[in-house]
Amino acid sequence: MPSNSSRITFPAILDFEASGFGSSSFPIEVGVVLSSGQRYCALIRPHKTWTHWNSEAEQLHKISRSKLVECGRPVQEVCAELNELAGKTALYSDGWTHDHSWLIRLYHAAAMAPTFKLSPIEAIATEQQLGCWDDTKKSVQQNLGVLRHRASSDALMIQQTFIESRRRAEVDCARLESATNVSPVPRVNDSLASVYSPGSVLKSKVN
Template sequence: MLDIEASGFGRGSYPIEVGIARGDGSGCALLIQPRRDWTHWDPQAERLHGISRERLEREGHPVIQVARWLNDELGGLEKVYSDSWGFDNTWLSLLFHHAGMLPAFRLETLRLLLSEEQQALWYPTREALMAQHGIQRHRAGDDARLLQLTYAHTRALTAWR
């Protein structure tokens, strides 16, 4: 699973954090250092994810380093899944474009994996897991982990039916 946090939504927005959750349940996230020409900043988005532009400039990793890391981590997989494919795919494409690289994996929408029964259980299961594991929303690593946990739990619940 993959999740991306961004500077905002719409034209001019760019990725600021990318997180992954691996099949074994482990995960990782990296902050992304904004390029000089990435100037869009939405204060509402900052209130959601809690990451300041100053922190990104100080602690973020260069675009090319993040793209290489993603290819190293996910290159052996044919597909990687996101619950917000439209946004995440756009930001992922922007990241790789500015790194001068192509992704070694394909991002797909999570809905392709979910049965109707899983979709019906998704939101209540996600809310219960957030409370149980103390997961903070709108941080890429935690959101990717939450996707992974919710998928696994809804799959297990529907397997018994």
């Protein structure tokens, strides 16, 4: 169990949407929600070296490449704003394997380095939280009423899932602890029970 999880009330979350999956994919949108609740979101204009595009991924995030070219922000601008926003804050992701590779790709294209560290949410979540993570995330999405596969909405959903899964885990632990602390019903001593059994009483009267 992570020793520092109890000190993190609202973890700062980063999430990417991307052109697809695989080594050639690139980030197209980034969303961040800080512990304070401050949120950031930006479409990312594809760098000239980024050519990969997956139509199935587009069906999920609903962002066309032409929209990115028209409305996206230059990679240097996005990286500078992320550094200013996050500073030295630790950011977390629930899809770290992909998000970390897209973060590296983004900053490499900008010839910059992030001021913050991106870590997997598993580094601060307990086993109990992870055990109920998927179910909790579904209920959080329903309660928030947000669309999935948009970076800022997903970042908020991940943060709220962390909070709610911890609450559920604490409730379950308290319930289990309460159950284990209930004193068991004492068993009557077998020898004592035989003294007061109907047969022994009858035998005593006959004698």
